[in-house]
């Protein structure tokens with residue numbers, strides 16, 4: 246998300262890296278490039294890509310984010326508007342994923358559409374999302390369904406959001422309403438996306454819908470999110486073949502020498518308490534975009550010469566392997582699914598480099614014993630990056646007027662990786678096999 250992610254911080258200047266994550270630990274900053282530069286993934290490894298409702302569907306008028314976008318004093322650059330119109334164009338999106346040969350499509354059900362008022366559940370909206378699930382299955386794609394991705398119904402936010410005592414009950418009622426559409430053919434469900442960011446971004450006691458940066462997650466909201474997650478897993482537990490978990494914003498807090506205890510104390514409320522709560526889950530989703538260096542007084546600012554993405558986050562793809570190892574350790578060895586990883590750039594070749602290097606670090610983490618089930622690139626489409634369309638993560642661009650989809654070379658590149666299971670980097674950290 247563009248807002249409030251702790252600044253990627255680095256005292257070690259690096260523009261690209263192939264650093265080994267198998268030797269790194271969250272307390273030992275990675276250093277010089279090291280071998281191996283290739284990764285071979287198992288044949289049953291799952292490859293795919295992800296989106297989230299508010300970021301691609303358009304017209305999510307009943308949500309707290311829509312309200313925030315349209316406040317007279319909005320703090321955002323632009324509203325989401327029609328987004329990529331995926332609410333209507335999802336068949337085209339699924340066709341692109343299928344044509345590329347990727348296997349998994351992760352998307353979210355929008356709570357604000359399904360339950361636009363506390364006392365009304367829309368059957369029509371549930372049918373819409375069931376059609377999306379069926380659309381995946383008909384194309385041979387595996388759907389991964391997220392039940393909550395950042396946005397809330399306006400009524401839920403107005404009544405106190407995740408800080409209100411009834412939050413877990415209210416979420417449970419929504420999950421019960423969605424349960425019937427998940428009862429056939431859905432293997433993967435993510436309850437709540439990045440609960441650690443949800444608990445950090447919102448000051449529910451402030452004026453309505455004003456989401457502000459908090460210095461740390463709200464402990465009450467954190468507790469309610471954990472309770473809501475456990476309730477949701479319980480509600481889904483009877484469904485045959487369904488695996489549930491939640492997806493953690495895995496920030497790779499990396500301690501500078503001597504700052505290990507500070508980094509642990511910093512990371513616990515921001516990440517580890519949510520991983521600990523997932524120790525009985527079927528899988529833990531890992532979402533990583535960069536690293537964050539922690540010094541004796543907290544996050545260390547990035548030096549200006551460091552290469553960054555369009556959001557100002559350090560180009561540091563090896564953080565994926567490190568984040569996965571951290572989640573594996575704190576999560577007590579629950580299987581990991583990389584549910585988001587990507588790079589916001591206008592240079593698609595650099596996106597490919599970043600993804601290739603991230604995958605090499607992931608391969609190293611797997612070689613060290615971490616069970617990783619799959620990798621989903623964020624995002625299928627350039628999407629609404631929580632306040633602006635400028636930071637482009639997508640494998641596919643689209644025309645802002647006609648909505649015409651325009652696949653980028655990175656989509657074909659990822660498709661090729663998924664077919665061969667192989668990724669290779671040169672010594673400078675560039676993908677060896679990227680399209681000309």
Ligand code: BGC
Nearest residue numbers: 246247297438439494532630
């Ligand atoms: C979120 C996405 C977001 C991505 C990039 C993750 O925190 O799940 O919604 O677009 O990061 O900021």
